[in-house]
Amino acid sequence: MSDDLAALAARTEADLAAAADLRALDAVRVAVLGKSGALTALLKGLGAVPAEERKARGAALNALKARLEAAIEARREALEAAALQARLAAERQDMTLPPRPFAPGGPGGRAGGIHPISRTMEELTAIFGAMGFRVVEGPDVESDWHNFAALNIPDHHPARQDQDTFYLPGEIEGHRAVLRTQTSPLQIRTMLAEPPPIRIIAPGRTYRADHDATHSPMFHQVEGLVIEQGVTLGHLKGCLTDFLRAFFGIADLPVRFRSSYFPFTEPSMEVDIGWNRRTGELGAGSDWLEILGSGMVHPRVLANCGLDPRQWQGFAFGMGIERITMLKHGMADLRPFFEGDLRWLAHYAAHPLAPASLHEGV
Numbered sequence: 001m002s003d004d005l006a007a008l009a010a011r012t013e014a015d016l017a018a019a020a021d022l023r024a025l026d027a028v029r030v031a032v033l034g035k036s037g038a039l040t041a042l043l044k045g046l047g048a049v050p051a052e053e054r055k056a057r058g059a060a061l062n063a064l065k066a067r068l069e070a071a072i073e074a075r076r077e078a079l080e081a082a083a084l085q086a087r088l089a090a091e092r093q094d095m096t097l098p099p100r101p102f103a104p105g106g107p108g109g110r111a112g113g114i115h116p117i118s119r120t121m122e123e124l125t126a127i128f129g130a131m132g133f134r135v136v137e138g139p140d141v142e143s144d145w146h147n148f149a150a151l152n153i154p155d156h157h158p159a160r161q162d163q164d165t166f167y168l169p170g171e172i173e174g175h176r177a178v179l180r181t182q183t184s185p186l187q188i189r190t191m192l193a194e195p196p197p198i199r200i201i202a203p204g205r206t207y208r209a210d211h212d213a214t215h216s217p218m219f220h221q222v223e224g225l226v227i228e229q230g231v232t233l234g235h236l237k238g239c240l241t242d243f244l245r246a247f248f249g250i251a252d253l254p255v256r257f258r259s260s261y262f263p264f265t266e267p268s269m270e271v272d273i274g275w276n277r278r279t280g281e282l283g284a285g286s287d288w289l290e291i292l293g294s295g296m297v298h299p300r301v302l303a304n305c306g307l308d309p310r311q312w313q314g315f316a317f318g319m320g321i322e323r324i325t326m327l328k329h330g331m332a333d334l335r336p337f338f339e340g341d342l343r344w345l346a347h348y349a350a351h352p353l354a355p356a357s358l359h360e361g362v
Contacts (some may be wrong), residue, residue: 067092113349179207191305220321227314236315256357265295
């Protein structure tokens, strides 16, 4: 490399080392590689170099350009990493500190409210707990056998397609790994792990490839399962009717069971509640609103879990927790549940000491 190129390289590298932020780095880049930069001028002047020297000179200029571009990119990455670390240090919070006490109108404003989703889960647990149900939990990452096959969902079912489901690398228990699309796998795990009678609910996060005002790629569901001898459709209808009237606080809430199809129940039913389409008022008007799915557990599902369908019967149901929360509070958009807007949270959050059946804004 000739003396002028070596001097340009040394000067540029010194300027890069001295650049304290991205703005200073960009100024160095423009001074060297911009339209009027020093190296750009040398490249433009290559035509004036004698023919016998032009090839070597061009090669040296291109090598210097590649060297300086790499140095600029390396300095950019270092500055960006340093800026990120500085921001993380400045925004760091000590999560071991105790929370501020609930004090409406006190110093710092309103604080300490319970998120609507968490409060709905508390209400579900309280209502179904009074009916003898217990809560079960399980992994978010499931095998597709627990999530689909054991529930009598065939390979060709649309729910098992990649565009609807988040599949993961690797296997679980010899089956393809998947982010659970429902909490129904907990029904399978419970039936495999313990003998009947069984009476459980399974609230938790679920995942599907969908996102708009009424759908989220991560949302919450609650599934319910009863396995006993002599269980009938009447038990299912009575259980869900009592739940819906208790949850919405409407003693005479109209409830309708409508024939439907789910692979894991037979017969299957959609459950509707009465409402007024024009005003949105629940329990009023002559319209119907679909609220959840249910049915008698399919004999194949029982057999997949080692239970004799001739001896044991059961019913199952499932609903979206965000959906029933939105209906109860008159919310029109799902997305604020996950955006962390303090104004929204302050409006819809519940008092942490209020009974689970009450929703009092913080």
